[in-house]
Amino acid sequence: MSEEILKKLAEAMYEGDSDLVETLTKEALDAGVAPGDIIEKGGVSALDRLGKDFSELVVFLPQLMLAGHAMNKLLQIVRPHLSEKEGASRGKIIIGTAKGDFHDIGKSLVATQLEVSGFEVIDIGTNVSTNEFIQKAEETGADIIAMSSLLTTSQYYMEDCIKRLNDEGKRGTYRVVVGGGPIRQNYAEKIGADGYARTAYGSVSLCKELMKKTPDTEFIAIDA
Amino acid sequence: MDAHKKILRTLDKARTAPRVTEKEWDQIIVPNTAAEVVKAHGLTKTCDPVNPVNTDLELADKFFKAGWDLALRLGFFCPDTESVVKVDEEELHREFCKAPASFTVGKNNEVVTVSARKPSDGKPPVYVAPLSIQMDEELYVPLAEGIVSSRLVDMQEGPSIDTVMGRPLLADTPYETFAGIYEYHLRKEAQWRAGRVGMASALVSSSSTHFGFLGAFHLYEQPQIALCLNPASLKVNYTTLHKCFVANELNAFIRSESPTMIGGYTGGPEATAICSIATDILQFPITGAHLPGSPSYDIRYAGNCGRHGIWTQSIATQAVTRNSNILQMKTINQVAGPFTKMFFLETISGMTAASASGQTFTISPRSAGGSVKNHLTPLECWYNAAVFKGAAGISLAKANEIVKEVIPQFEDDLYNPPKGRSFQDLYDIKTLTPCEEYVKFYLEMREYAKSLGITMPGDGVLC
CATH class of the missing domain: 3.40.50.280 (Cobalamin-binding domain)
Known part of the structure; x- marks a missing residue:
């Protein structure tokens, strides 16, 4: 169940679909997925894939920007559930x-x-x-x-x-x-x-x- | 007056069109529309990086139709009014048909006629040097004199300076106004010293906003080529239009363009090529340009001598030159610097593909990507000119063969290119003499280009 949500979340992140990312992030939290896993498996893994695809001209700047906004949305939702140290914005x-x-x-x-x-x-x-x-x-x-x-x-x-x-x-x-x-x-x-x-x-x-x-x-x- | 009315129409449209944000334009409207047009015209995944110079002319024609379609669907965004200047088919067709197929500039022995070319055209293209590479102001005159001392160089554009009489040349201030005037005097001195009085110029290069242009363009004996560059591809702003009014009043020839970025807002190579074509076509009704030419750079290394850059630029050039008589100009962006083998190999790739694809005109080089001050000497300019002119008449298949031979020798270094050496390092500035080792290397690289089948006309100075 958790793995399924994270897989869908990573896909929504890759597509830069902020609304779906918001829904799936909340769903993952409700299902008890660890906040750190949501960030890493739902967000960062998709962004790594985007970075690789950008370097090979499979995706382009607009997709990167959309994913950037979607990641921001994910972090806004997850941050309150992290420990004080983990939840701090990088700056x-x-x-x-x-x-x-x-x-x-x-x-x-x-x-x-x-x-x-x-x-x-x-x-x-x-x-x-x-x-x-x-x-x-x-x-x-x-x-x-x-x-x-x-x-x-x-x-x-x-x-x-x-x-x-x-x-x-x-x-x-x-x-x-x-x-x-x-x-x-x-x-x-x-x-x-x-x-x-x-x-x-x-x-x-x-x-x-x-x-x-x-x-x-x-x-x-x-x-x- | 017709030319002024055209710019007034553009201003009126920008002022009265509905508001569109720049973010919406960049991130949604342009990428989505370009992707839709690529798909609708069956151009998806047609880029062939294994064969960087396109040889399928029917494919080039399809790209032209797609570029035309995109031009009608998009228009140009104006950041000053946050609106889109749209053009209807009748207006686009009318202005496109009126575009000049040739014009003449320069005086006396320096008369140059710029005229349209076709792919594999035997008529040599026009070469202008250098791009606006930053130099110390005390190096402007010796460098420019050195560059234009070869008659392979038909006109002068750069270099540019970033100080005026020791003061910082701050953008958007009266320092820029003075920079335009100051550059006028430096340029005259350099051309006189080189025996090139009457030589035409592309102006004004030392001012990023309109101030230098408004302050100095009228000082030159007209007609000259007016640099009325767009802020970005598929965009026009008030700075460009300020310059266009002045250029039109002085009967100058307007050069207007801005690069499209492969991997940027326009998307992949196919979408970038049609955005480049649309940017060129729309110049006629919107800015009244005589010499359009949106080049395409690869966002990953900010140059265009790698496989995707060559392919995108070659197909966009062929599309326009096969389907019109307009004057096509695009720049070749090397990323390596002077006295590096990579710079010369990039030049062979970029210039051969451009010349064989039918380009009329280019301005180069962009040594060290144009990002390292004083990294430009006359030898790079002369080499660019010799390849560009020497590749006239080469078939597209032969050009592709040459490029395929050369690209593997440097493509791994595109992301971290050698910056090379500076003008002061490579030349005795007082006598304008290049160091022996660089002359030897330059002559070897000329021989290499000849061995590939490029005729390499002599520079008239060293060979």
Whole structure:
């Protein structure tokens, strides 16, 4: 019975069907399935399969994003049933593309990877000003500010944001990560970011590592 | 005035159409509609990565019909108004038929005619260099001079700079306005030094928003090629339309496009190809472009010289060039950098497939994926030009044979490509002389391309 529900849940997760994921997650809890099993066998296993299929062009970005939203739904329902330690969100992340840059795909891919990995992600879109990044981080109590840029003329705003956080005495509140086509590890380190990852997959390990540390203490780079 | 009215119609439609969110457009409308059209036209799983250059011309024609169908069903999304600019069949047909089959730019010895080509066309295509790769501002003039000193390069587009007189070039600020003006002076200096006064340009490259364009495009003797790029495939925004008005008033030729991403919102290779075709077709009624060309990149490595990238781009190009007389332009995105064997192999794959598929025009290279500053030298540009022009007249079957020979030599490295070496590393900047080891390697790679059956015209500088 439990295995059957988890199998259906994994399938609904793979299809990105949030409504069905919600129903089946509640059904699994009612049937007494362990919350950890619901996450691993109902959610993570489907996401692993999606990741593999994405790398082979069997599924595409929209399916990943739908699954990201469905995983978020599953976690919202299961979290209250976990122990305090297990149930904690991995962290809250504000993500956007820097001012003057309208490129969306890379940022969305990173947002999805983080979301499916248990982070609470607030995507504030493209062409985001320094003020907006800081204001949204304050409003939502974010742990991490993640900035993306494909244009070197926009990457200056990453430096600007970190400087503003320093000047206003807020740097110790937020971990700052940067990424995007022209962004390199040495640039991220030079402008005082907390971390840099070369790929969307790497951004998950990066944010997990950063959440173990206090902001602005150690630079972490993930070259994967 | 007709051209202005076309842009006004686009603005009116965007302003009055029902609201659609960008999320709905990206995540639901585009992927679902493209998938439906692929299925309805019987194109599911037609991508053949084993044979990256398509040789089935009937299949290319089917893709054209599907792209046309998709264009009518979708239109362009406008993020500024959160609405969709739709086009009906009569309007699309009328504007598509009026699209130019050729135009001429440049003065005196620098006159270049850009004219439509067909698959396996013996007429050489037009080559423009480089893409807007970021360079230190003090390197702009020597690099541009070096690049255009070869007559294989017909026009100049990049490089671009990210500082102006030592100040950061911040996007969406007056620094960009000045960058456009500053680039004008640097470009004139470089072309004069190279003896290419009168050479046409594609402009403006050092400004991501419209400010640099509005500040400087009018400074150039017209007509030039106006870079009025879309924010993304199947989208148009106010920034693009600001530029289109100015370009039209100055009788310039509009180049408008944005990449489609294989694996991104548009889906797999087949759906991405028809989205690319639809993006090209819709440019005529929506932006009034003269030179459309939505390239397709593989989202997994942000380039298009691997199997799926070559296949998608070759079938989309063949579809358009076989079924129209429009001027087709697409970019080839290498991900490896200067003085790496991989860069030259990617170039052979991408440029041979593009030229044989009937492309009219390209701008390249995108050395090191365009993401590493100062990683561009004249030699990569000349090699790109020689392959692109030297592959004119090659059959699609021969192009496929060449690509199949070359791709296995680099495809495993697409996800972690070598970034190569910088301009300063490989050149004596003062005398504009490449280091001996790079010249030797460049000449060897030319011989390799010749051995594959590409004629490789001389660069006029080193060979």
